[in-house]
Amino acid sequence: MKKRYIVGGAIAVLLAAGVTALNLSPIGRVYLPSGTGIVAKQMCSLTWVSGLDPDQAYDFYLEPLLGDAASLIKYDMDADNREVTSSVLGLFWPQRAVWRDGLGCTLVHGGYGFDAELTVPVEQEFAPFELDTAHRDEWFDTEALDAVIADAFDGVEADSRQTLGVAVLHQGRLVAEHYADGASRDTRFHGWSMTKSAMTTLAGTLVQEGRLDIDAEGAIPALAEVDDIRLAEITIADLLRMAGGLAIAEDNTGTDPNSEMLFTQSDMPRYAATRERLYAPGEHWQYMSGNTILATDTMQRLLGDTLPEQVAGLRAHIFEPLGIYSAIMEPGENGVFQGSSYMYATAHDWARLALLYMNDGMVDGRRLLPEDWYDIVAEPTPGSDGQYGMGFWLPAEGSLLPPETIMLSGFQGQWGYVLPEQELVIVRFGATTGVNSRSGGLARGVIAALQPPVTTPAPEAGTDVDIDIDDTPTDDQ
Incomplete structure (x- = not known):
């Protein structure tokens, strides 16, 4: 019996040492808290600020980012209070994001006297542009414009790009817009x-x-x-x-x-x-x-x-x-x-x-x-x-x-x-x-x-609009 206690104690010490070492490492100090943080923050914001369906928000924005960590990070959504909590395996490195009207979602770590009741509502409704078809038809090859917009959304390659919304203004007038399923002109x-x-x-x-x-x-x-x-x-x-x-x-x-x-x-x-x-x-x-x-x-x-x-x-x-x-x-x-x-x-x-x-x-x-x-x-x-x-x-x-x-x-x-x-x-x-x-x-x-009037030089013919140039700068998470 005594030997069993000794072995059990040794295992407990090793586990504690392992957890301590993990917490002090970049994995435990930054990587896993960042993972639970981005899940809580984004699920809160994409749901109650953007207005996206939570499952779509997770599948589109988060799961591809998390990779192998996706199976470890769990989240819970409190729709009544508009809060999201996230952790590793439901226990470790917990994070909490709170929604407030007019302020969106904030990760709360327990400091700075965070006021969950503070709101600063937007006082005026969003005012969309109206599609100006007359201006579009005057200035654009409409079939070509429709085709290039559709190319951003349709087909296997476009599916992997997950385009959710496109809008085009010319001379301050809306001439084209399109949205994927689940998004709209009202989506933030x-x-x-x-x-x-x-x-x-x-x-x-x-x-x-x-x-x-x-x-x-x-x-x-x-x-x-x-x-x-x-x-x-x-x-x-x-x-x-x-x-x-x-x-x-x-x-x-x-x-x-x-x-x-x-x-x-x-x-x-x-x-x-x-x-x-x-x-x-x-x-x-x-x-x-x-x-x-x-x-x-x-x-x-x-x-x-x-x-x-x-x-x-x-x-x-x-x-x-x-x-x-x-x-x-x-x-x-x-x-x-x-x-x-x-x-x-x-x-x-x-x-x-x-x-x-x-x-x-x-x-x-x-x-x-x-x-x-x-x-x-x-x-x-x-x-x-x-x-x-x-x-x-x-x-x-x-x-x-x-x-x-x-x-x-x-x-x-x-x-x-x-x-x-x-x-x-x-x-x-x-x-x-x-x-x-x-x-x-x-x-x-x-x-x-774009087809401007005859007095304005037209774009040079033969431009390959499908050339694949890396257009993604280094960016933040």
Whole structure:
């Protein structure tokens, strides 16, 4: 009997040591909490913010991401309270996401006095564009336009791309839209890193008002709170250009600092601010969402003293002037907008944001962005191989897209194209994992279907709109 106790005790010690070692490793410290975090957060947001069927949301967006971990991670949805909990095998590394009206879903880790009862409802209904068939028929080869849109949704290859929504504006008029089963013009699509372009737009409105200098040093509160004089040199422009120089790498492995920040941290700006400095500001380009988190925190503090005031300020600056009423910007647990990744809006409203740039920062005769803002965001950032400006992607060499194009882009194939010469805005949303979304081909096909008046040169004949060019930049989870 004594021997049995000794053996049992030894096994218990070994198990405890194994669990401790696992918890201290990147797998237990970041990977598994990130897995349960993304499941809780996304199932909450995709169900109660986007309005998707939960099974479709999981099958399209999450299961392909989780891979082998899908069999380990379980989740439970509380529809009455609009909460989702997730854990490994129903026991380990639990995470909880809570929905609040007007604020979307937030991962709650138990800190910062999170107020589950706080709401900031959107006060006006989403106003969709009406399809302008007369304008479409005047300006487009309608059969060609229909064919290129259908190609994004139909066929075996398209099935693997999981395109969920496409909308096309020409001269500010809706000329085409299509949605997959389960989605519609009322669906709030998760833009992922398209959110970075929205935050760059917020910066532009604050610059236009004279309230923000994007080149000022020492103006990032989260960095100043770290009390490191080296960090004071970093500017908003450095952060929006992904040149802050801090060690906040993201590589979509689930063990990287970005995953740790998004899915395990209550105070994301502080996490980003306390990372090691690897390069001087502006010296090194590396796509990292923590940069935009720091910039967002700085700008949010200019919008008001409380979260409801700040939400109202965000809406007043970039949403309401554009007629955007579906947008939800989700905050982290400490109330700071997750400005790198967590904006949701309908395809029409994402298109309205892009349309502001096609209209050179003007809306209804009012200048919302500085006159040179398009040039600023379209100026390639040194070190980005000419593919990243300030909060927007730029067309790669050989993409066959017009050189003045700027692009909003997000994880899993979210894309927005601003084509000022063609007066086009194209948005594409999906749940694309592990394959090329072929969104560049979609954009080229829409351009090829455009038939401007005789006085305007037509697109060069013979352009192969189906060339498979890798159009997916490194992006956040």
